[in-house]
Amino acid sequence: MRISTTIFLTDETITPVRLARALEQRGYAGLYLPEHTHIPAERTTPYPNGGDLPREYSRTLDPFVALAQAAAVTRRLGLGTGVTLVAEHDPIALAKRIATLDHLSGGRFTLGVGFGWNKEEAADHGVDWATRRELTRERIGLMRALWAQAPTPYAGGHGQGVRASHAYPKPVHGGAPRILVGGAAGPTLFAHICAYADGWMPIGGAGLSRTLPELRERWEAAGREPGALRIVPYAVVPTPGKLAHYADQGIGEVVLQLPPGDEMTVLRTLDDFLPYV
Template sequence: MRISTTIFLTDETITPVRLARELEERGFGGLYLPEHTHIPVERTTPYPAGGELPPEYGRTLDPFVALGQAAAVTSQLGLGTGITLVAEHDPIDLAKQIATLDHLSGGRFTLGVGFGWNREEAADHGVEWTTRRELTRDRMGLMRALWAPEPTPYKGEFGSVRASYAYPKPGGGAPRTLVGGAAGPKLFAHIADYADGWLPIGGRGLAQSLPVLRDVWSAAGRDPEKLQVVPYAVLPTPGKLAHYAELGVEEVVLQLPPAGEAEVLRVLDEFGQYL
């Protein structure tokens, strides 16, 4: 099982360069970074975990810039987003960012796709909340057209692109793509449509959810052996990781604190027992 990590990197935490070097030297599998462009002060959307929204949400570094720094100082470490708010991006620009990072890192990039929870943030990007999932699906289709080996046009409900020369191309025709979110028929349909697997936060209830996802995956004509499930933002225990292994999980992403260098390195020392 690969042991990867995620962290809210901010202007107050350990730097991407320092963290990436430590992760690779210690043998961790990857680094996944979340995304929030901004957090409107006048916010009515409740924090999904309950209580006050932690301050790091409004201080996150841009994940693609930070992962570019991490890529430049490592050679083996996996690099990913957990997650990219695809609906909040121009898909032509985003396709270029993703392909460039994947190319420069030697194919190490994983695109984590999410639909978001903060209505005010999405609204400032012009996103209609009730259609954000279909907007995301549409933008994934447009980006895949730009990543195609030959110039390929795309016309969707929300956007289009002419047949275009668009290089570099991600390795394998598209980056490894995992969709985050709570278990349910809508989410599983998205995973089976355009992704390589699921990025469930915390990994709770996998024993019940995985058979349902596998049925949806197989019904869509996808190879059962290729479905990937990567529990995300996990606070580990030996028993929890053993349970994931029994379910066939091959990678788990552990949560690091949004802290300075000394605290993050201390937690990495603790997580070393799971490598």
Template structure:
């Protein structure tokens, strides 16, 4: 099993360059970064984990800039987002960012896609909360049009379209980078995964014994290769039994949560986790 990591990188933590180098030196498989453009102070949305929203949420570095730095100082380390809030981004510009990062890193990028949880943040981007999922997939389809091998037009349902265009570079593997959808288990999410993604990125990995067979059944019913489905438990705390459980379920990658600490703290945790990598 490949062991990757995720962390809230901020202006107060270890730097992307130092972290990426240390991850690769210790044999970790990848680095996934979350995103929030901003956290409105006046908000009513509760923190999903309960209690006060941790300080790091309002200080997150832009994941694509940080991953670009990580790509430049590594050769093998996988690079990903966990997750990109596509509904809050301009899809034409985002398609270019993703394709460029994937090209410059030699195809090491994974696009984790999420729908978000902070209503106030989304509202500042002009997102109608009730249709954010549909908007996300509409914009993903527009990006796929720009990544297509031949100029391809796309007429969106939410007022964003693109003409058939020259748009290079392309994702290295062709068509799109690896795409994993985040979100809670359920028929709507699983239908989207089957139709539009390479797999699922469940937070924590709890309940996979029950939910994964349901996803596999939907995947195979759609005629997709059973061996191609990728399920990547995300933001997990490590122990050998947990990894054995994931591996027994057919997962070949898991993502460990690192603390949003300074260099000393993060490297100390990496040394402790290195035995799993």
């Protein structure tokens, strides 16, 4: 089982360079970073986990810039977003950013896709909350058109379109980087995974023995190759029993949650987690 990590990197935490080097030296498989462009000071959207919104949410580094630093000082470490709020981006510019990072890292990038929880943040990007999922689906389609080997046009129903274009670099492993969709289990989420992704990034990983059979059934019904589905539990607080349970479910990668702390705090946690590696 591959043991990866995630952390809210901020202007107050360990740096991307120091963390990436420490992860690779210790044999960790990957680093996934979350995204928030900003947190409106006045909002009515509650924090999904309850209580006050933690300080680090409003101080996150741009994940693509931070991952580019991590890529530059490592050779094997996987790099990913957990998650990119695709609806908040210009998809043409995002396609270029993703392809560039994947190219420069030698194909090490995984695109984690999310739909967000903060209505005010999305509204500042001009996102209609009710249609953000379909907007995300179309923007993924547009990016795939730009990543195609031959110039390919794309036209979606929410005004998302691009004419047949020359767009380089291309993702290293053909077509697109690995795409994982994050979110809570349900028919809508599973429909998105089966339509355009390579798998699911369930937050915390609870209840998989109940939800995975449904996703696998829908995956096969959509004509997808059964063995190609990837399940990557995300932001997991590890225990031996929990990881053994994931292994029994056929899961090959788990993303452990690191604290948003200074260098000493994070390195100590990496060492505490080493038995799982």
